[in-house]
Amino acid sequence: MRTRLIPSMLMAMLLAGGLACRETLREAPQVALPSADAVEAALVLSRGDVSVGDTVYAAVRLTRGVAVRPAASFTARLSYDPQRLTFVDEASPSTAALRVVNGDIVGDVRVAGLATEGFRDGALVLLRFVATTRGPVGALQLSIDQLHAVDGAELSQTRVLAPSIDAGVAP
Numbered sequence: 001m002r003t004r005l006i007p008s009m010l011m012a013m014l015l016a017g018g019l020a021c022r023e024t025l026r027e028a029p030q031v032a033l034p035s036a037d038a039v040e041a042a043l044v045l046s047r048g049d050v051s052v053g054d055t056v057y058a059a060v061r062l063t064r065g066v067a068v069r070p071a072a073s074f075t076a077r078l079s080y081d082p083q084r085l086t087f088v089d090e091a092s093p094s095t096a097a098l099r100v101v102n103g104d105i106v107g108d109v110r111v112a113g114l115a116t117e118g119f120r121d122g123a124l125v126l127l128r129f130v131a132t133t134r135g136p137v138g139a140l141q142l143s144i145d146q147l148h149a150v151d152g153a154e155l156s157q158t159r160v161l162a163p164s165i166d167a168g169v170a171p
Contacts, residue, residue, distance in 0.1 A: 039071070039155045040064040041124075043078070043142040050131035057091060058129065060111070060142060062122040070118025072150040075111070078127065081138025082107040091128040099125055118150040 039062060046057035060076055080087070087103040090111075097115035111125045131137065147155040 039147070041142070041144055041147075043140060045137065045140070048137055049135065050137055051134050052131055054131045055088075056085060056129045056131060056137055058127045058140060060124045060127075060144075062119065062124065070115075070120045070150050071124070071147055071155065072116065072118050073112075073114045074119075074124055074147045075113075075145045076124065077143045077145065078109045078111070079107060079141040080109070080129065081140075084131065084133050084136070084138035085129040086132055088128040088130055090125060092123070092126045101125070101127070103127075116150075 042061055042063045044059045044061060046059075047054070050056060058078060058080075060078070062071055087109055089103075090099060090101040092099060095115070096117060097113055097119060099111060099113040101109065101111050103109045109127055111127075113119070113124055129137075149155055
C-alpha cells in the first residue's frame with residue numbers, strides 16, 4: 001500500500017508546485033521610437049543631362065526612418081533653374097495620399113501632402129519637368145519646411161541628404 005501512495009503523493013506535489021509557481025506577465029515592454037534626426041530625405045532626379053523637350057522627374061523621398069515612424073504630413077519647396085526646366089505637373093503614383101502642388105511661381109514649386117496611414121514607401125512627391133535647353137538640368141534646391149509622423153511627432157529636424165543637385169550631376 002505504501003508503494004501506491006508514494007507515486008500519488010509525488011503527482012500531487014508536482015501539480016501543487018506547478019500551480020503555485022505561476023508567474024504573472026508584466027505589461028508589454030515599451031519600445032522607444034528613434035529621435036527625429038533618424039529621418040532623412042533626398043531629392044532624386046531621373047536624369048541630369050537632357051535634350052530640349054526631354055522629361056525630367058524630380059522625386060522627394062524619405063530615405064531613412066519611415067519604416068519605424070512613417071510621415072503623415074509635409075510641406076516642401078523645390079527651387080529649379082527656369083532657364084533650363086519648365087514645371088509641368090505632379091506625377092506621383094495614385095495612392096491614398098493627398099497632395100497639393102503649386103508651381104505657379106516660375107522657378108519654385110511648393111508642395112503639401114497628407115497621408116493618414118503615412119507615406120510608408122518614403123515617396124512624398126514626384127514632380128514632372130520638361131527641359132527647355134540641351135545639356136545639364138541646372139541647379140535644384142530642396143527644403144522641407146514641415147514634416148510630421150503618423151503619431152503626431154514633429155520631425156522638423158529631418159536631415160536632407162541631397163538638398164541641392166548641381167548642374168550636370170545626375171543621381
